[in-house]
Structure formats: C-alpha cells, structure tokens
Amino acid sequence: xxxxxxxxxxxxxxxxxxxxxxxxxxxxxxxxxxxxxxxxxxxxxxxxxxxxxxxxxxxxxxxxxxxxxxxxxxxxxxxxxxxxxxxxxxxxxxxxxxxxxxxxxxxxxxxxxxxxxxxxxxxxxxxxxxxxxxxxxxxxxxxxxxxxxxxxxxxxxxxxxxxxxxxxxxxxxxxxxxxxxxxxxxxxxxxxxxxxxxxxxxxxxxxxxxxxxxxxxxxxxxxxxxxxxxxxxxxxxxxxxxxxxxxxxxxxxxxx
Numbered sequence: 001x002x003x004x005x006x007x008x009x010x011x012x013x014x015x016x017x018x019x020x021x022x023x024x025x026x027x028x029x030x031x032x033x034x035x036x037x038x039x040x041x042x043x044x045x046x047x048x049x050x051x052x053x054x055x056x057x058x059x060x061x062x063x064x065x066x067x068x069x070x071x072x073x074x075x076x077x078x079x080x081x082x083x084x085x086x087x088x089x090x091x092x093x094x095x096x097x098x099x100x101x102x103x104x105x106x107x108x109x110x111x112x113x114x115x116x117x118x119x120x121x122x123x124x125x126x127x128x129x130x131x132x133x134x135x136x137x138x139x140x141x142x143x144x145x146x147x148x149x150x151x152x153x154x155x156x157x158x159x160x161x162x163x164x165x166x167x168x169x170x171x172x173x174x175x176x177x178x179x180x181x182x183x184x185x186x187x188x189x190x191x192x193x194x195x196x197x198x199x200x201x202x203x204x205x206x207x208x209x210x211x212x213x214x215x216x217x218x219x220x221x222x223x224x225x226x227x228x229x230x231x232x233x234x235x236x237x238x239x240x241x242x243x244x245x246x247x248x249x250x251x252x253x254x255x256x
Contacts, residue, residue, distance in 0.1 A: 003036060003129060009136065015144055025147050032133065034171040035126025038117040047245055052093065052105045055124050056117035058170075059091040093118060122167035130171040134178020148179075153186040161195040163204045169194070230254050 010018065019025065042051035068085040069077045093105035093116045105116050117123060141148045160176065162169040176192070197203075200210045208215035229235055235254060243251045 003125065006136070009139060010144070019145060025145060028141060028147065030137065030175075032130070032171060032175060034122060034165075034167045035128075035130040035174070036123050037126055037167050038119060038121050038123060040120040042119075044245055050107050052095075052107065053117045053123070054107060054112045054115045056121050057115045057124050058122075058127070059093075059116070060114050062089050062091060063087070064089065090114060092116070120165075120167060122170045126167070126171065127174050130174040131178040134175040134180075136178075137175070138179045142179075151184045151186070152180055152189070154190055155180075155192055159195065160192060161197075161204070163202055164196060164199055165205075168204075169196075226254065 038053050038055070043049065045051065064087045065084050066087045067077055067079060067082045070081055070083050092113055094102050095105040097103040104113050106113060138148075142150055155176075160172065162172045172194070173192075199207075202210075206214065206218065208218045235252075238253045239246075239251070242253055246253065
C-alpha cells in the first residue's frame with residue numbers, strides 16, 4: 001500500500017514568509033479527499049493480489065443508533081415515546097464460493113474472518129494518516145498561528161461537510177479528531193454537525209451522473225487526452241511495463 005510522505009512542518013522562517021506580520025488571517029478552507037483505501041473492485045487477480053484485505057479493524061467495533069423503548073416490557077415503540085440508544089456490532093463480509101455457495105470473505109482457507117475490508121473502504125492506515133493530518137493542522141493553526149482556539153466548547157464555528165461516500169466522511173472525522181482530540185473539548189461537548197448533500201446535489205466530486213453538460217465536457221476532455229497521449233513513446237513504455245497484466249483482448253494501457 002502506497003502512502004504519501006508529507007513534507008516536514010513549516011519552519012519559523014517559512015511561517016514568517018507565508019504569514020507576514022502585517023497581514024491578518026481571516027479564514028481557512030481545508031479540502032481533503034480521503035485516506036488510504038482498498039481497491040473499489042477486485043483487481044490484478046492474475047498478479048496474485050487478493051480481492052479482500054484485512055486492514056479495517058473498525059468493522060470489529062461498529063456502533064448504530066437504534067430506537068429503543070423507554071422502559072422494560074414494551075412490545076411496541078414509537079419515536080414519540082422511545083429513546084435512541086447505541087447498538088454495538090461487528091461486521092463479517094460474505095461472498096460467493098466456486099459453486100455459488102456463501103462463504104466468508106477471507107485471505108484464504110485459514111485467513112482472518114474479522115477486519116476484512118469491503119471494496120473502497122478506508123483502511124486502518126487511512127485512518128492513521130488522516131488523523132495525522134488533523135494533528136498537523138492543529139500544530140499550524142492552533143500552536144503556531146493562534147488562529148484557532150486551543151480548546152472548544154462546541155464546533156459551531158466550523159463548517160464540516162462530507163460527501164455521501166463513507167470513506168470520505170470517516171476521513172473527515174479522523175482529521176477532526178486530530179485537530180481537536182477529546183482532551184481539548186469540553187466535557188459537555190455537543191455532537192458534531194456534519195453537512196451532507198444528496199448525490200444529485202453533490203459538488204465535491206465530479207458529478208457527471210447528475211449534470212449532462214459536465215458529462216459532455218468530461219467525454220470531450222477524455223477524447224482530447226486520448227488524442228494527445230495514446231500514440232506516444234510514454235504510452236508505449238507504460239504498455240510494455242503493464243501490458244502483461246491487461247486483458248488479453250485489450251493489451252494496451254490506453255487506446256487501440
């Protein structure tokens with residue numbers, strides 16, 4: 001799994017240059033994608049890569065809000081008289097076997113049953129790196145610049161938004177935890193407000209499924225890129241290196 005190694009934190013000289021004393025920082029916008037994830041589908045099986053990866057320990061300790069009765073013995077509950085409690089559970093992934101029978105998704109006959117990632121899921125490493133991003137932001141905007149408070153009683157001064165994709169939401173939550181770990185929040189700190197949008201209204205990723213004009217521009221850009229790069233020495237080099245892993249009926253990395 002490849003991980004980007006970030007550059008060292010800014011030195012005092014770099015901070016002085018980036019944030020001159022005669023200027024006053026007014027607003028910070030932080031746009032992040034997500035941490036390291038598993039592939040979104042099974043890839044390169046012919047190269048020996050497994051379809052499922054045991055790098056998601058979060059599935060061992062999941063929590064769900066469930067509507068519960070306000071007292072014992074109740075056979076029916078409603079949102080008006082019930083209370084929401086927390087249901088703890090763990091998830092095990094299941095798939096099809098060679099004869100279409102249901103089998104656990106593992107790394108082999110004796111592989112682990114728990115901590116198996118679903119496709120496109122944020123991994124343990126992804127949680128580590130997005131948390132590290134949050135601690136780095138704290139060092140810059142709290143410790144060095146004093147732009148953000150060291151401790152908070154609520155997060156109303158922050159606008160937190162994530163796409164409907166779970167790994168993006170989880171990455172943002174991990175980054176917030178690094179920015180404001182538990183000991184920096186009041187004991188009665190209220191639940192975070194995280195903004196989301198329906199897929200049709202989402203603008204944080206290329207939404208060509210819900211915008212015909214954007215879809216047309218995307219196709220035009222792809223065609224222009226193909227015309228520019230498909231028949232070049234660079235693409236021929238990539239095909240020589242990667243072509244053996246491509247489908248037999250389409251051995252080139254791109255183009256005919």
